[in-house]
Amino acid sequence: MEKTTAAASSPQVLRRANARRVLEYAWRTGPFTASEAMDASGLTRSTVIGVCDDLVQQGWLDELGDARAAGAAGAYTKGRPARRYALRARAAVVVAVDAGAERITATVADLRGHVLGSASVEIPVKSPHRVERRADAEARRRLARSTVRDALAACDGGGAPVLAMTVGVPAPVDADGGSPADDWFWALMNPGYAELLADEAGIVTIENDANLVAIAERRSPLGSGRTVDSYVAMLAGEGLGSGLMIDRRLVRGRRGAAGEMRFLDHVEGVGSADGFALLARQWAVDAMREGLPSGSPLDQLDPRTLGEADVARAAAAGDPVAGGIIDRLAERLARICLVLGDLLDVDRVIVAGATVASLPAVIDRAAAILDASDDPTAPDLVASALGRDAVTVGAIEHALDLVRDRALDLVPAARDVA
Amino acid sequence: MEKTTAAASSPQVLRRANARRVLEYAWRTGPFTASEAMDASGLTRSTVIGVCDDLVQQGWLDELGDARAAGAAGAYTKGRPARRYALRARAAVVVAVDAGAERITATVADLRGHVLGSASVEIPVKSPHRVERRADAEARRRLARSTVRDALAACDGGGAPVLAMTVGVPAPVDADGGSPADDWFWALMNPGYAELLADEAGIVTIENDANLVAIAERRSPLGSGRTVDSYVAMLAGEGLGSGLMIDRRLVRGRRGAAGEMRFLDHVEGVGSADGFALLARQWAVDAMREGLPSGSPLDQLDPRTLGEADVARAAAAGDPVAGGIIDRLAERLARICLVLGDLLDVDRVIVAGATVASLPAVIDRAAAILDASDDPTAPDLVASALGRDAVTVGAIEHALDLVRDRALDLVPAARDVA
DNA sequence: AAAATAAATCTACACCCTAAATATACTCCG
DNA sequence: CGGAGTATATTTAGGGTGTAGATTTATTTT
Numbered sequence: 001m002e003k004t005t006a007a008a009s010s011p012q013v014l015r016r017a018n019a020r021r022v023l024e025y026a027w028r029t030g031p032f033t034a035s036e037a038m039d040a041s042g043l044t045r046s047t048v049i050g051v052c053d054d055l056v057q058q059g060w061l062d063e064l065g066d067a068r069a070a071g072a073a074g075a076y077t078k079g080r081p082a083r084r085y086a087l088r089a090r091a092a093v094v095v096a097v098d099a100g101a102e103r104i105t106a107t108v109a110d111l112r113g114h115v116l117g118s119a120s121v122e123i124p125v126k127s128p129h130r131v132e133r134r135a136d137a138e139a140r141r142r143l144a145r146s147t148v149r150d151a152l153a154a155c156d157g158g159g160a161p162v163l164a165m166t167v168g169v170p171a172p173v174d175a176d177g178g179s180p181a182d183d184w185f186w187a188l189m190n191p192g193y194a195e196l197l198a199d200e201a202g203i204v205t206i207e208n209d210a211n212l213v214a215i216a217e218r219r220s221p222l223g224s225g226r227t228v229d230s231y232v233a234m235l236a237g238e239g240l241g242s243g244l245m246i247d248r249r250l251v252r253g254r255r256g257a258a259g260e261m262r263f264l265d266h267v268e269g270v271g272s273a274d275g276f277a278l279l280a281r282q283w284a285v286d287a288m289r290e291g292l293p294s295g296s297p298l299d300q301l302d303p304r305t306l307g308e309a310d311v312a313r314a315a316a317a318g319d320p321v322a323g324g325i326i327d328r329l330a331e332r333l334a335r336i337c338l339v340l341g342d343l344l345d346v347d348r349v350i351v352a353g354a355t356v357a358s359l360p361a362v363i364d365r366a367a368a369i370l371d372a373s374d375d376p377t378a379p380d381l382v383a384s385a386l387g388r389d390a391v392t393v394g395a396i397e398h399a400l401d402l403v404r405d406r407a408l409d410l411v412p413a414a415r416d417v418a
Numbered sequence: 419m420e421k422t423t424a425a426a427s428s429p430q431v432l433r434r435a436n437a438r439r440v441l442e443y444a445w446r447t448g449p450f451t452a453s454e455a456m457d458a459s460g461l462t463r464s465t466v467i468g469v470c471d472d473l474v475q476q477g478w479l480d481e482l483g484d485a486r487a488a489g490a491a492g493a494y495t496k497g498r499p500a501r502r503y504a505l506r507a508r509a510a511v512v513v514a515v516d517a518g519a520e521r522i523t524a525t526v527a528d529l530r531g532h533v534l535g536s537a538s539v540e541i542p543v544k545s546p547h548r549v550e551r552r553a554d555a556e557a558r559r560r561l562a563r564s565t566v567r568d569a570l571a572a573c574d575g576g577g578a579p580v581l582a583m584t585v586g587v588p589a590p591v592d593a594d595g596g597s598p599a600d601d602w603f604w605a606l607m608n609p610g611y612a613e614l615l616a617d618e619a620g621i622v623t624i625e626n627d628a629n630l631v632a633i634a635e636r637r638s639p640l641g642s643g644r645t646v647d648s649y650v651a652m653l654a655g656e657g658l659g660s661g662l663m664i665d666r667r668l669v670r671g672r673r674g675a676a677g678e679m680r681f682l683d684h685v686e687g688v689g690s691a692d693g694f695a696l697l698a699r700q701w702a703v704d705a706m707r708e709g710l711p712s713g714s715p716l717d718q719l720d721p722r723t724l725g726e727a728d729v730a731r732a733a734a735a736g737d738p739v740a741g742g743i744i745d746r747l748a749e750r751l752a753r754i755c756l757v758l759g760d761l762l763d764v765d766r767v768i769v770a771g772a773t774v775a776s777l778p779a780v781i782d783r784a785a786a787i788l789d790a791s792d793d794p795t796a797p798d799l800v801a802s803a804l805g806r807d808a809v810t811v812g813a814i815e816h817a818l819d820l821v822r823d824r825a826l827d828l829v830p831a832a833r834d835v836a
Numbered sequence: 837a838a839a840a841t842a843a844a845t846c847t848a849c850a851c852c853c854t855a856a857a858t859a860t861a862c863t864c865c866g
Numbered sequence: 867c868g869g870a871g872t873a874t875a876t877t878t879a880g881g882g883t884g885t886a887g888a889t890t891t892a893t894t895t896t
Contacts, residue, residue: 011853011882014432018884035843044885049844079842080892172763182794230672246671251664253763254648257795258664263760266753268686335684342681343761345590345671376600377675429851429884436853453874462854467875497873498861 016408018043019051023060023407026087027111031064033082052085059412062088087111091412093157094403095148095165095201096395100209101189101238104144106151109396110160111403117155119147137191144193148200163410164399165201167193168209168391170241172257177206180255202410203402210235210259211250212394213352214243216386219397220350230346232259233384234336235391237354239275240264246344261336269335276329276355276362280308283325296321309358316361330365333381337370341379352384434826436461437469441478441825444505445529449482451500470503477830480506505529509830511575512821513566513583513619514813518627519607519656522561524569527814528578529821535573537565555609562611566618581828582817583619585611586627586809588659590675595624598673620828621820628653628677629668630812631770632661634804637815638768648764650677651802652754653809655772657693658682664762679754687753694747694773694780698726701743714739727776734779748783751799755788759797770802 018041025040026032032040037048055061064084089112098105107118121143144167152162171179171186177194179186190206197204214233233243242259244251251258261273274282285303297314298321314322337349351363360383367381386393403410436459443458444450450458455466473479482502507528516523525536539561562585570580589597589604595612597604608624615622632651651661660677662669669676679691692700703721715732716739732740755767769781778801785799804811821828 011432011851011884013435014429014852014883017431033843045844046846046886047884050883078840078894080844082843180794230676246669246676249667251669251762253664254765255763257763258648258761260760260763260795262795263757266685266687266757268684339681339684342678343676344669345673345675345678347672376598377678377680432852432883451874463875464855464877465853468852496863496871498875500874 015051015054018047019054019408022048022051023055023087024404026055026061026085027404031084031086033084035082037085049083056085059091060088060407061085088412089114090158090160092160092163092403092410093155094396094399095151095162096392096399097144097148097165097167097193097197098209098391098395099140099144099167099169099189099193100391101170104140104147105392106144106147107392107396108151108155108157108162109400111400113396113400115396116157117151119150119154121147137188140188140191141193141196145196145200148197161412162201163412164203164402165197165205166212166395166399166402167197167204167206168212168395169193169206170209170235170239172255172260173206173208173211174254174256175252177204179206180257203399203406205398205402207395207398208241208243208256208259209391210241211243211252212398213350213384213386213390214245214250214394215397215401216390216394217350217352217384218245218248220385228347230344231348231350231379232340232344232346233350233352233390235353236277236333236351236356237275238278240273240336242340244344244346246346264336267335267339270332275353276333276359277308279329279332280311280325280359281306283328284311284322287321287325298322307358308354312359312361326359326361326365329359329362330369333362333366334369334373337366337379337381338373338375338377341377342375345377346379348380348382350382350384352386352390356383357387433469433472436465437472437826440466440469441473441505442822444473444479444503445822449502449504451502453500455503467501474503477509478506478825479503506830507532508576508578510578510581510821510828511573512814512817513569513580514810514817515562515566515583515585515611515615516627516809516813517558517562517585517587517607517611518809519588522558522565523810524562524565525810525814526569526573526575526580527818529818531814531818533814534575535569537568537572539565555606558606558609559611559614563614563618566615579830580619581830582621582820583615583623584630584813584817584820585615585622585624586630586813587611587624588627588653588657590673590678591624591626591629592672592674593670595622597624598675621817621824623816623820625813625816626659626661626674626677627809628659629661629670630816631768631802631804631808632663632668632812633815633819634808634812635768635770635802636663636666638803646765648762649766649768649797650758650762650764651768651770651808653771654695654751654769654774655693656696658691658754660758662762662764664764682754685753685757688750693771694751694777695726697747697750698729698743698777699724701746702729702740705739705743716740725776726772730777730779744777744779744783747777747780748787751780751784752787752791755784755797755799756791756793756795759795760793763795764797766798766800768800768802770804770808774801775805 021041022037025037034045034048038045052061056063064086089110091111093108093110093116096107103120103122105118105120108116110116169190171189173179173190179190181187194204194206210233213235217233229248230246235241240261242261244259264270264273284298284306288298288303297317297319301310311322311325315326340346340349355362363381363383370378370381384390439459440455443455452463452466456463470479474481482504507530509529511526511528511534514525521538521540523536523538526534528534587608589607591597591608597608599605612622612624628651631653635651647666648664653659658679660679662677682688682691702716702724706716706721715735715737719728729740729743733744758764758767773780781799781801788796788799802808
């Protein structure tokens with residue numbers, strides 16, 4: 001029996017640990033000199049330079065010949081010009097896939113998270129307001145794969161390897177990338193992407209879409225001075241899902257179903273996990289059936305094509321029925337926030353998804369309710385600034401986290417050696 | 419300006435890391451030989467022996483002269499007898515304090531968690547069923563400190579230093595060991611223990627009692643073969659509190675208030691965070707006021723001194739009113755479990771506290787309801803086997819975790835050197 | 837052209853780990 | 867009682883990695 005792995009603690013682990021630290025520093029700053037890396041890492045110049053040489057060799061860093069030409073902020077004029085290094089952002093790429101119910105988007109980004117290209121397809125649907133008749137699992141698989149390949153073809157990767165891919169799906173995802181098979185919707189939303197896409201990138205992970213939004217919001221600007229380590233990212237549209245970021249850590253649970261909102265069935269004044277868009281339409285149609293007061297703007301609309309934005313517009317125009325719907329939705333949202341704030345002790349609930357654009361008044365009003373609340377655990381409520389890209393931004397971030405985490409085990413583009 | 423700390427990555431970090439690994443191994447096994455440590459750590463014999471010598475020198479390990487005499491399970495007869503080492507359990511002690519509403523218990527344990535001694539005091543109360551008239555904060559502080567000192571005096575520590583102390587309190591605890599000042603009960607339950615006890619041990623931490631139960635249950639026997647990484651420890655008595663262990667990690671939240679149960683105010687069919695003991699008494703008194711069917715065992719009791727165990731006994735004796743109360747409590751518990759299972763995706767809810775002993779039928783019946791539920795996220799429900807010591811066991815474990823984590827930075831008893 | 841400055845390079849030197857050879861302490865068996 | 871056998875301990879050599887400090891190099895300033 002031969003020794004397969006090197007002993008766990010050979011001296012190289014030190015070199016490795018130092019390389020890791022320097023690379024992490026490179027990742028969070030722009031071009032840097034050895035002296036700066038020394039300050040950041042606490043290492044000696046010899047060590048830093050040795051490590052940087054290694055990293056350049058491996059392709060993670062570029063050496064930027066001239067020190068003074070690039071002239072950073074600090075007036076740097078005296079002495080021997082320093083060698084400068086920078087993360088080689090194009091050493092590799094990652095792919096983010098937002099595989100939503102209605103469309104699949106694939107985005108390619110470099111190591112700094114800059115988008116290099118993307119591709120997108122609508123999922124063919126029969127009825128616009130129903131999710132039930134979506135394309136089947138096999139069609140989704142085909143579309144997902146082709147969209148990923150289109151996105152890669154659409155950008156000039158310069159032959160950079162695809163080190164990681166993260167796929168966001170509207171379903172709980174367990175540690176193996178699978179979703180519960182006992183739910184047809186979840187099974188359809190995640191039709192075995194992990195296996196399907198395994199060969200498309202070095203590391204392939206599937207992740208719940210709301211969890212990715214939570215990751216995306218990790219870097220969002222902080223309201224006041226204090227840091228926000230605990231928050232809930234709520235993805236609200238036709239349905240409700242949430243990602244729980246607590247103590248700077250994503251809470252997943254056994255099957256990855258933490259943050260699922262079905263528990264709202266048991267919450268007074270809520271009663272279901274339906275999303276605000278769905279309810280706005282439904283309640284509007286209900287009101288139309290029961291008869292509207294004359295002159296209501298809602299009366300102009302066709303119940304079959306009515307959208308949630310129509311309700312928002314009617315409310316803004318002063319329609320009392322639409323206004324009542326907005327109020328009810330706001331109270332609903334506020335109550336959900338109270339429950340989450342209480343059980344999880346989060347500072348903030350961040351709403352993303354279609355609701356942000358189509359029903360902003362609901363968020364504003366719910367935030368006002370929470371501000372007025374005497375409950376000391378009431379969290380702040382804010383709308384995400386990331387728009388439709390929230391899932392994609394989170395997926396890029398997550399894929400990059402994976403790459404950063406294992407960078408030294410992965411081989412980026414082999415450097416052209418003279 | 420002189421250099422105060424050694425550079426972050428001096429060669430010694432390797433030695434340190436290896437020492438850490440060997441010490442961790444020593445902690446989770448009994449006496450061991452160098453060869454066993456080599457297998458466990460992947461290190462060379464020279465390294466292991468070198469590290470063990472260091473650890474013996476520092477007082478963390480004892481060298482157990484004879485290898486064969488102790489004769490472990492494996493028939494070990496051939497070859498040169500191996501040197502044996504073992505964790506020196508008496509090198510230091512930790513103190514666990516269960517500072518509950520009604521009594522304060524301090525327990526001293528060695529590095530293996532074996533109890534060496536303890537002390538306990540009842541908190542003077544005026545009315546047995548009310549928490550409001552407890553001794554004030556200053557009295558609690560005095561009692562806590564004297565109980566800790568009594569416990570230390572009660573055991574023969576052999577001069578071992580007190581490396582860590584964990585205090586469990588029925589209140590949320592933030593990272594600094596403080597509890598929300600805006601709640602009189604919480605402020606009373608944690609009247610500045612962190613500062614008060616700071617000098618009694620090397621590391622002093624305050625922790626929520628339910629969180630400590632969650633830690634205590636980390637090692638509890640697993641129901642089936644699968645591992646349970648996500649569960650809720652519910653401390654149920656007069657009130658309800660819970661510790662959230664999700665993905666093998668305690669979820670605390672910003673102020674340490676994650677797991678607080680006030681959100682139950684918003685849950686249908688629950689409506690408050692009152693504990694089962696409190697409700698059992700209250701509902702029984704209500705029923706007595708409304709008039710009981712003749713011959714009910716409940717009728718024998720004085721409403722002013724009635725205890726929850728009386729209700730349990732009456733129900734066991736077939737009293738329909740008491741049985742109804744047990745059923746209502748079971749439904750309540752089951753519903754709480756469903757909500758927790760759904761939002762947090764936990765495998766299991768473990769009930770500890772007075773309810774386990776006094777109202778076992780509630781837990782059994784709720785477990786049956788959950789088993790019969792068609793909700794796939796319904797968690798298992800079990801009663802804790804730790805009894806009244808759950809908080810203490812968790813506090814010992816937590817204190818030991820802290821010691822294990824920083825062992826090499828701490829100095830245990832200086833070894834007697836010849 | 838010389839001084840000043842900052843960075844790179846070079847030269848010890850210490851430490852820690854591995855690997856391999858050698859020594860030791862047993863048991864077993866003839 | 868004295869080898870053979872076996873498992874462990876100790877010693878020695880060698881390589882890699884780090885720090886520390888002196889020296890060299892590249893550049894600006896005077």
